[in-house]
Amino acid sequence: MSVLDASDLSIALPAGADRGQAVSKVSFGVGRGEILCLVGESGSGKSVIAQAVMGLLPKALPVAGGSIRLDGEELVGASDARLRQLRAQRMSMIFQEPMTALNPVMTCGEQIDEVLRYHTKLTPPERRVRTIAVLEEVALPDPQRMMASYPHQLSGGQRQRIMIAMALVLEPALLIADEPTTALDVTTQAQILNLILALQKKHGTGVLFITHDFGVVADIAHRVAVLRLGELVETGARDEVLRRPQHEYTRMLVRSVPGLAPKTRPRPREALADAPVVLETRALAKTYVSRGWLGAAREVRAAEDVTLELRRGQTLGIVGESGSGKSTVARCIVRLVDPSGGQVLLGGEDIARMPARALRPLRRKVQIVFQDPYRSLNPRRTVGEALIEGPLNYGVPRAEALQRARKLLELVRMDASAMERYPHQFSGGQRQRLCIARALAVEPELLIADEAVSALDVSVQAQVLQLLEEIRTRLELAMLFITHDLRVAAQVCDQVAVMSKGRVVEYGPAADVFLRPKHEYTRALFESAPGRRFDFGLAAST
Amino acid sequence: MLRSRVLANWSVRIGAGILALLVVVAIAAPWLGTVDPSLFDAGSRDLLPGATGEITTLEGETLRHRFLMGSDSFGRDIYSRVIYGTRVSLVVGVATALLALAFGILCGLGAGYLRRLDGPLMRFMDGVMAIPAILIAIALVALWRGSILTVVIAIAVPEIPRVTRLVRSLVLSIREEPYVEAAVALGTPTTKILFGHILPNCIAPLLVQGTFTCAFAILVEAILSFLGVGLPPDIPTWGNIMAEGRVQFVSYPHNVFFPGLFLAVTVLAVNILGDGLRDTLDPKLAKRV
Numbered sequence: 001m002s003v004l005d006a007s008d009l010s011i012a013l014p015a016g017a018d019r020g021q022a023v024s025k026v027s028f029g030v031g032r033g034e035i036l037c038l039v040g041e042s043g044s045g046k047s048v049i050a051q052a053v054m055g056l057l058p059k060a061l062p063v064a065g066g067s068i069r070l071d072g073e074e075l076v077g078a079s080d081a082r083l084r085q086l087r088a089q090r091m092s093m094i095f096q097e098p099m100t101a102l103n104p105v106m107t108c109g110e111q112i113d114e115v116l117r118y119h120t121k122l123t124p125p126e127r128r129v130r131t132i133a134v135l136e137e138v139a140l141p142d143p144q145r146m147m148a149s150y151p152h153q154l155s156g157g158q159r160q161r162i163m164i165a166m167a168l169v170l171e172p173a174l175l176i177a178d179e180p181t182t183a184l185d186v187t188t189q190a191q192i193l194n195l196i197l198a199l200q201k202k203h204g205t206g207v208l209f210i211t212h213d214f215g216v217v218a219d220i221a222h223r224v225a226v227l228r229l230g231e232l233v234e235t236g237a238r239d240e241v242l243r244r245p246q247h248e249y250t251r252m253l254v255r256s257v258p259g260l261a262p263k264t265r266p267r268p269r270e271a272l273a274d275a276p277v278v279l280e281t282r283a284l285a286k287t288y289v290s291r292g293w294l295g296a297a298r299e300v301r302a303a304e305d306v307t308l309e310l311r312r313g314q315t316l317g318i319v320g321e322s323g324s325g326k327s328t329v330a331r332c333i334v335r336l337v338d339p340s341g342g343q344v345l346l347g348g349e350d351i352a353r354m355p356a357r358a359l360r361p362l363r364r365k366v367q368i369v370f371q372d373p374y375r376s377l378n379p380r381r382t383v384g385e386a387l388i389e390g391p392l393n394y395g396v397p398r399a400e401a402l403q404r405a406r407k408l409l410e411l412v413r414m415d416a417s418a419m420e421r422y423p424h425q426f427s428g429g430q431r432q433r434l435c436i437a438r439a440l441a442v443e444p445e446l447l448i449a450d451e452a453v454s455a456l457d458v459s460v461q462a463q464v465l466q467l468l469e470e471i472r473t474r475l476e477l478a479m480l481f482i483t484h485d486l487r488v489a490a491q492v493c494d495q496v497a498v499m500s501k502g503r504v505v506e507y508g509p510a511a512d513v514f515l516r517p518k519h520e521y522t523r524a525l526f527e528s529a530p531g532r533r534f535d536f537g538l539a540a541s542t
Numbered sequence: 543m544l545r546s547r548v549l550a551n552w553s554v555r556i557g558a559g560i561l562a563l564l565v566v567v568a569i570a571a572p573w574l575g576t577v578d579p580s581l582f583d584a585g586s587r588d589l590l591p592g593a594t595g596e597i598t599t600l601e602g603e604t605l606r607h608r609f610l611m612g613s614d615s616f617g618r619d620i621y622s623r624v625i626y627g628t629r630v631s632l633v634v635g636v637a638t639a640l641l642a643l644a645f646g647i648l649c650g651l652g653a654g655y656l657r658r659l660d661g662p663l664m665r666f667m668d669g670v671m672a673i674p675a676i677l678i679a680i681a682l683v684a685l686w687r688g689s690i691l692t693v694v695i696a697i698a699v700p701e702i703p704r705v706t707r708l709v710r711s712l713v714l715s716i717r718e719e720p721y722v723e724a725a726v727a728l729g730t731p732t733t734k735i736l737f738g739h740i741l742p743n744c745i746a747p748l749l750v751q752g753t754f755t756c757a758f759a760i761l762v763e764a765i766l767s768f769l770g771v772g773l774p775p776d777i778p779t780w781g782n783i784m785a786e787g788r789v790q791f792v793s794y795p796h797n798v799f800f801p802g803l804f805l806a807v808t809v810l811a812v813n814i815l816g817d818g819l820r821d822t823l824d825p826k827l828a829k830r831v
Contacts, residue, residue, distance in 0.1 A: 334727050363729040370720035378721040380742040390728035435724070442728060
C-alpha cells in the first residue's frame with residue numbers, strides 16, 4: 001500500500017496568471033520505503049504539490065479538484081486541527097534554506113524539543129534523551145553542544161541535519177524534501193543525500209523528493225515523476241526515465257544535462273599555446289580586514305597566491321565550492337574590488353593597483369556576466385539603453401552604438417524589438433543573453449562568466465552555454481569561467497583551476513584535472529558530484 | 543502597470559483627492575467669498591459662525607459681510623484667514639519636503655557611495671539629529687527674521703539627516719547590485735552611476751519619505767506659528783490664527799476649531815497618500831509594518 005496517493009490533483013492559480021492552474025490532474029503515489037523524485041524546471045509546480053500535501057498552500061492557490069491520501073486518509077478538506085496533528089507525526093518536510101527554516105532565536109535543542117512537546121506525552125527528561133538520540137542518528141558530532149547551539153553557529157550542512165532530525169524525530173511515514181541540498185556545496189550535498197538515504201532505509205519512510213537536479217535524481221531516486229508547467233509528463237522507475245525517456249520533454253531535459261567527462265576539443269592545442277596571453281595573474285591576493293573601534297582587526301584571506309594565465313581563444317575554468325575565493329579572483333581581475341597583493345597583467349600592463357582614472361580606458365578589455373539574471377539589468381532602463389551604455393562611455397556616437405546594439409541582439413539570438421523593452425519583460429535565460437550582449441558591446445578581449453549559467457534551468461543552461469561557446473570561437477575571446485558545477489566546467493573549459501579556501505590547489509588542462517586528479521580535494525570534489533555514476537553526456541548522444 | 547496599481551489604491555485616491563481640493567482652494571482663495579484676511583472692523587468683534595456684520599476695506603469703505611466661521615477679537619474674518627492660510631501650509635509643506643529631499647539625496651549618495659565621505663558626513667548628521675527639531679527651528683527663526691523662506695529652511699534642516707540616512711542605506715544595498723557592478727566594468731563614470739543607475743532605483747521609498755516629511759512640515763509650521771516664532775502675524779497661518787484664538791478658547795472655540803480642522807484634514811490627507819504610496823510602491827515595507 002502506498003503512503004501517499006495523489007489522484008487527479010488540481011491546484012488553481014489566481015486569475016491573470018500565465019496559466020489556468022498551477023497543477024492540473026496530477027496523479028502519483030509514494031510507496032512505503034520508496035523515494036519518488038518529483039523533477040521539473042522552475043515554474044513546473046513541484047513545490048506547490050509539496051505544499052498541498054502538507055496543507056500549507058497559500059490562500060491564493062486553493063486545491064481545485066482531486067484527492068491526496070496519506071495512509072488512506074483524505075487530506076484535501078481535512079480540518080486545520082487534524083492537519084496539524086498529521087504534520088510531524090505522520091508527515092514532515094525539510095526545506096531548501098535551513099537558515100530561514102530554523103528559528104534564529106531558539107536553540108536547536110529547543111526546536112526539536114518543541115516538536116516532541118506538542119505531539120507526544122513524554123516528560124522533559126525523556127524528551128531530552130530522545131533529542132540526543134535523534135541528533136546522534138543524523139550524525140551530528142557532540143549532540144549536547146548542538147542542542148545548546150543557535151542556528152547561526154552551525155554550518156549549512158549541520159543546519160540541514162538539524163532540520164532532518166526535527167522532521168524525523170516522530171518517525172513519520174512520509175518525508176517531503178523540497179530541494180533540500182540545492183543551497184549546499186557538492187561535498188555537503190553528497191553527505192546529506194547519503195544521510196537521507198540511510199535514514200529512509202532504516203525507518204522505511206516514504207520520501208517525496210523535489211529537485212531540479214538530474215544528478216541528484218540519479219543518486220537517490222527509486223522512481224521519477226517529471227513535471228512540466230503543472231502537468232505530469234512521465235512517471236517511471238529511475239533507470240527507465242533517465243535512460244529511455246518516453247516523452248519528448250524528458251528526453252530534452254536529460255539531453256541538456258552536461259556530462260562529467262571533459263569534451264575533446266576540435267581545436268589544435270599547439271595553436272593555442274602560441275596565442276597571445278590576454279590575462280596573467282601573479283600571486284594575486286585579497287585579504288579583507290574588518291576593524292572595530294576597539295580590539296584586534298579581523299582578517300579574512302579570501303584569495304592567496306593565485307597565479308593564472310589565459311591566452312586568446314582559451315577558456316579557463318575556476319572551480320570551487322562557496323567561500324573558495326573563486327568569485328573574489330574574478331572581482332579582483334575586473335577591479336570591482338582592489339587586490340591586496342600580487343599583480344593582474346592585462347595585455348602585459350599591471351592593473352592591480354592602477355588608479356581609477358588610468359584604469360577607465362582599460363576596463364573595456366575585461367567584461368563580466370553575473371549569476372543572477374534578475375539583478376544584472378537595471379530595472380528602470382530599457383534594454384537599448386543598457387546595451388549602448390558601454391560604447392557611449394568610450395565615445396562611440398549614439399547612432400553607431402544603437403546600430404551595434406541591434407547587431408549584438410542578433411548575435412545572441414534576440415529580436416531587435418527588445419531594444420525598447422524593459423528587463424522585467426524577459427525570462428531568466430533571455431536576460432542572461434542580454435547581459436552577454438551588454439558585455440560584448442565594448443568589444444572586450446576577456447569575458448568573465450561568474451556562475452553565469454548557475455541560476456538557469458537545465459534546458460536554458462544548455463542553450464546559453466552553446467551561445468557562449470559560439471561567441472568565444474567567433475570573436476576569439478579569452479574566457480574565464482567560474483562555476484561550482486563540475487559538469488558545466490567539464491563541457492566548456494580548456495584549462496581548469498580548482499580552488500579551495502582561497503588557494504589554487506590544482507591547475508592544468510581540463511582533461512588531466514578531470515580524468516587524473518592529483519590533489520585530494522579535487523578527488524573529493526569529483527567523488528561528491530551528484531550522479532557521477534550516471535553517464536549523462538553519453539546518454540544524450542544516442 | 544505600476545502607475546495603474548498606484549492609482550487603483552484607495553488610500554492614494556482619497557489622499558490625493560483631498561490634497562487636490564486643498565490646492566484648488568489655496569489658488570482660488572480670492573474668489574471663494576473671502577475678503578482681504580488682514581481687514582478688521584471693531585464693530586464685528588467675536589461674531590459667531592454664520593453671523594453677518596460689517597467690515598471696513600483699506601479704502602475706508604464699509605461692506606456687509608457674512609462671517610462663515612465667525613470673527614476674532616479684532617473683528618477679522620476667520621473664514622478668509624483660514625482659506626488664505628491654506629496657501630502658507632501647502633507651500634511650506636511642499637517646499638520643505640523638496641528642500642530636505644534635495645540635500646538629503648546629495649548627502650546620502652555621497653555618504654553611501656564614496657566611502658571616505660561616509661564617516662565624517664554621517665557623524666555630522668548624527669549630531670544634527672541629536673538636537674530637537676523644534677529647537678533648531680526656533681533658533682534659526684530667531685537668528686533671521688521670520689519669513690516663509692526662513693521657516694522652510696528651519697524645518698528642512700533637521701529633516702535632512704533623516705533623508706540622508708534613508709538614501710545612504712538604499713545606496714549601500716543598490717551599489718552591490720550586479721547591474722551597478724556591470725556599469726562599473728563598462729567604465730561608466732561615478733556621477734553617471736549615481737544619478738543614472740542608483741538614484742532612479744531609490745525613487746519609490748523617497749517619494750514615500752517625501753510625503754511624510756511634507757505632513758510633518760505642515761504640522762511644525764503650525765506649531766512654530768502658534769508659539770509665535772514662525773511667520774510674522776500679518777501673514778495668516780493656521781498656527782497663528784489658533785494662537786490668537788487660544789486666549790478666548792473657552793468662550794469662542796470657533797477661533798481655534800476651524801484652523802485646527804483644516805490642519806488635521808490636511809495632515810491626514812498627506813499621511814493617507816503616503817501610506818497608499820508605500821503600500822503600492824514599496825510592498826516589502828508594507829508587509830513588515
